[in-house]
Amino acid sequence: MDERYSRQILFPGIGKEGQDKIRSKHVLMIGAGALGSGNGEVLTRAGVGRLTIVDRDYVEASNLQRQQLYTEEDVAEKLPKAAAAKKRLKAINSDVEINAIIGDATPSMLEDLVKDVDIIIDATDNFETRMTINDVSQKYKIPWIYGACVGSYGMSFSIIPGKTPCLNCLLRTIPMQGLTCDTGGIISPTVQMVIAHQSAEALKMLVEDWDAVRTSFVSFDLWRNQYTSLKMGKAKFSGCLSCGEERTYPYLDQENMTKTTVLCGRDTVQIRPSVQGAISLEKLAGQLGSLGYTVKGNPYLLSVEMGSERMVIFNDGRALIHGTKDLTHAKSIYQRILG
Amino acid sequence: MDERYSRQILFPGIGKEGQDKIRSKHVLMIGAGALGSGNGEVLTRAGVGRLTIVDRDYVEASNLQRQQLYTEEDVAEKLPKAAAAKKRLKAINSDVEINAIIGDATPSMLEDLVKDVDIIIDATDNFETRMTINDVSQKYKIPWIYGACVGSYGMSFSIIPGKTPCLNCLLRTIPMQGLTCDTGGIISPTVQMVIAHQSAEALKMLVEDWDAVRTSFVSFDLWRNQYTSLKMGKAKFSGCLSCGEERTYPYLDQENMTKTTVLCGRDTVQIRPSVQGAISLEKLAGQLGSLGYTVKGNPYLLSVEMGSERMVIFNDGRALIHGTKDLTHAKSIYQRILG
Amino acid sequence: MNKVLFFAHLRDAVGEEFLKLDVAGKTIAELKAELATNYDLPKLDTVMTAVNEEFAQDDEVIQDGDEIAFIPPVSGG
Amino acid sequence: MNKVLFFAHLRDAVGEEFLKLDVAGKTIAELKAELATNYDLPKLDTVMTAVNEEFAQDDEVIQDGDEIAFIPPVSGG
Incomplete structure (x- = not known):
């Protein structure tokens, strides 16, 4: 084990103690598409104790351009992504316990799953599920890491209950659909860049280096060579229904969800x-x-x-x-x- | 093919025409370690025509923490990295022609190899080979993309002969005792972040969108939440032996290399x-x-x-x-x- | 005078990387409404606004010289 | 007064993210020599220097208020 993780134990931010902490943790990852492939691989290679993956899709030809866990054979077999991801992740690191759940991340499923989870990685492709993750995060006091991308444009933000603003503070409502992926496409470097940010935040949280966790909202455009780091001091919304004083967790109510x-x-x-x-x-x-x-x-x-x-x-x-x-x-x- | 690459054809920076260009190009990648794994995978998934990979090492347990093409089985078999990389890349995209060269990237090898190469990706772990790439790039007018990392710190710079400064302009000499991943440690998000920058630059060059190519030198620290974009207008050195008027290409001379x-x-x-x-x-x-x-x-x-x-x-x-x-x-x- | 920057698809909608506008004294909400009227922009309700690289609420009043950026959250992943 | 920033292992060597120094009128080469003397730093010959986020040569003269950053190229990969 020491040899395997020697290069990250050598990194002062992790060390021997940090490696033991990573080993003892359980990460819940919602989605096993582009962001899920990459984040899942980083955490598995880093030696996280347990990784639970929830995904509702199966592998298609159009995924191969950017979803790093999958091969042509997975497409031919039409494997569910969670199952294909588990297969590859076990070949990468057989010591990590991988739970693959093939299904839609509904409020009730997430409430059941988070019981012993340390952090949640957002690798979904829609705001509805993100708002549900956000409510679960607030209700059970579990940090989560937002990440998203379209075209050459991407973003990430770390959300720690009781400390940072939450996604509902920033959006107030679910953004209308059709703004993004349909028209924008995606290139795989954008995915890699979001993964870099999300997985770095994940490692900081897993080793409990809370002071190192990024407090700004990062957005970037790799084709236009832009990078913005937004201070979020004024972003917390006191009337927020997810993290405010009179919270109702609106996105945990199945009745509010689309069918x-x-x-x-x-x-x-x-x-x-x-x-x-x-x-x-x-x-x-x-x-x-x-x-x-x-x-x-x-x-x-x-x-x-x-x-x-x-x-x-x-x-x-x-x-x-x-x-x-x-x-x-x-x-x-x-x-x-x-x- | 259209279905497979549909999401990046949809991206306005690439489109149908860009995809055809990517398909017609030949990339030379020196090194198949951490940066080579990731860059090789991005380009293979993107459907590059030909990818030539040069690497002298074989897969070891300490590589698995960050080198995304390799598995525990590759370690057990002690496969050369170039061969293991080819095996995985062919499973990912059987349409891409992968040339795997197991050996040291010497000046004479590189001069032989670059004849029909469009761009060179730097995925080496030492400055001497980078300086050789730099000289080959200048002599044969082939753009290359510098990338490097250690710990949570990384950097990238695109070098276009006749347009940008070159690596020898910036360094003037080979740095002694630079920090390596073996002495300073490395976390895999840092690798991903460098790959994001290098591979985005590679795609811009492959689709010949030269105006989009980044002219600044990027460096970042993911643990310390820093990102710097350095303007390079004053970096070109007229007396540079690699790209100046009285150039001698010192790093193509075997006499100047490690013996x-x-x-x-x-x-x-x-x-x-x-x-x-x-x-x-x-x-x-x-x-x-x-x-x-x-x-x-x-x-x-x-x-x-x-x-x-x-x-x-x-x-x-x-x-x-x-x-x-x-x-x-x-x-x-x-x-x-x-x- | 104020510099107003647009990211991602908003930039394509406006057709420029940034606009030079004199909007001092207006609130962010007023600026959003004005932009939605004058440009072929989607509703900006859920677009994040930055004033001088700091997140700003819709009722924040813009000062002369402030740099305003509109950063749309996206859902791809 | 000048702010002098250090990246990567240089930061660990100096022990601070940045120093406040009054080095106006000096060249970058002179500043490098001074730092090598006063701190446990490696030779800075091959370290890239930025003045106000722009690459600077060793003979550039520092002005009051300039922000100087030392960015060491690394070789890992």
């Missing part, structure tokens, strides 16, 4: 049935096959070609409709198959 | 650095001691046990590596400690 979502940057609608539960993919595959559809599957999901659209159905009843951004249309396709 | 010799009749390699001068044995002994090495010394020399080898370093920078006859391996050990 159908256009996935950011993708021509895809996600459908979450109001009641989730195990469905028989095998039986469904048989039915659809006899209907003449081209169906491929594995134990986690079923992929069905439907003209210009393609539906991927997970075994909890959730589905992704590729080839549309129309929520109603997507729901219609879904209901045609699953009732 | 390695197998001592006759002994299992020992002698290393003579290109620049000789007093080095602080006391300080070095302290650093190596804190790394866990067994060190003995007197005012004239230092003896360090390094596994099956033993290095004796004299106070003029000369060294003997006992226990090997492999010149490249011996030089690698030397430069890892002394930069």
Whole structure:
């Protein structure tokens, strides 16, 4: 072990004591796309004790350009990202305990998961989940690290309950969709830069060097050669419903959550049935096959070609409709198959 | 192919035309350690046409903490880094032509290799090789991208012949006893941050967006939350032997390079650095001691046990590596400690 | 006089990296409303505002010489 | 008065993030020599110098109020 981690033990900010602390910690990471791949790899290589990964997607060809844990074989096998990530992370460091959860990070799931978690890494692709992370963070007093990017533009901010402003202080409401990934695309250096900031903050928190934690909000543009460090002293909002005195944690209430979502940057609608539960993919595959559809599957999901659209159905009843951004249309396709 | 690269084609700085350019280019990368792993992966995922990788080392346990292409299996098999890198990169993107060269990046090798190369990525761990890259870059008019890091501190600078100052303008001579990852430690977010800068510059150059190329020298410290962008307008040195009017390309002359010799009749390699001068044995002994090495010394020399080898370093920078006859391996050990 | 900077897609919407405007005495909210009227910008409710590299609330009053930046949070990841 | 900043291992050697020194009228080379004498610093020949965030040669003369930074190139990778 000492040889393996010798170069970071040599770094004065970590040392032998810091390495032991990293080893004793549990990190919850929401998302295993671009930011999740990179943050997960940094923490696994650094020797974190436990890493819990939550992701609802499977690996697609368009991910390979920037999502560093995945290969062409994962695409061919349509592996869920959480499962593919775990496979690669175990090959990198077999000492780290990896919990892979294939599913949507709902409020109730997050409240269940955070019990013994030390920090939360944001690697999601939407503000709704981030607001839920933010409320969970405040309610259970667990620091989290916001990170996001589009095009050559990215940002990061460390949120420590009781100390810094929270994401809801800054946004007040969930920003309208469609501003970003659909139109902006993404290059992988931007992802790397956000990962650098998030994972450095994560290491500081894991070794409990709270004085080193960044208090500014960083944003940058790698193509335009900009870097801004924003002082956040005046950002805390006393009336904040997530961290203020009269807090209600609005994003922990499932009733406030959307049931159908256009996935950011993708021509895809996600459908979450109001009641989730195990469905028989095998039986469904048989039915659809006899209907003449081209169906491929594995134990986690079923992929069905439907003209210009393609539906991927997970075994909890959730589905992704590729080839549309129309929520109603997507729901219609879904209901045609699953009732 | 369009689906695979769709997210970066969507980015206005690249587009369809940019993607075709990336596809038509050949990148030479010197080194496949931490910076080489990350830069190689970004470029391979981005779909570069050809990537030539030169590295002289094999994968060791202490690499796994930050070198993102390698796994525990590569360590167990003691694979050369260039070969292990190629294996992983082909699994990531089988369309990219990867040339893996296992060997030392000498002046003559680099002059042979650069013939049809578009850009050179610096992923080495020592200044001598960087100065050779710098001379090759000037002589054959090929841009290169300097990147380096130690601890939480890193830097990058884009060097375009005929336009920007060169590395020899900035340094004038090879720094003695620079801090290396083996003596100063390193955390992996620092590596990611340098990679973000280097690979963004690489993409700009590959799509020929020369106006976007960064003209400032970036340095940062992720633990101390610093970021500096240094204007380089006054950095060009008219008397520079690498890029000035009376240039001699001193680092293409084998006579000016580190000399390695197998001592006759002994299992020992002698290393003579290109620049000789007093080095602080006391300080070095302290650093190596804190790394866990067994060190003995007197005012004239230092003896360090390094596994099956033993290095004796004299106070003029000369060294003997006992226990090997492999010149490249011996030089690698030397430069890892002394930069 | 004030320098007003735009980041990411806001910059594309405005068509300039920055504008020179005389907005001293106005609040950030007033400036946001003015910009939304004069330029093809999305609503700026959830865009973060910096005055002289420090986060500013919507009711902050702009002083002469202040440099204002609009930094839109993004959701990609 | 001048603010003199140190990066990376130079900072550890000096023991401070920055020094307040009155070095107006001196050249960068003279300042380097003075620092090497007064602090446990390595030779600063190959350390890059910035004056007000711009690269400066060794013969540049320091003005009052200039902020000087010493940025050591490193070789790790």
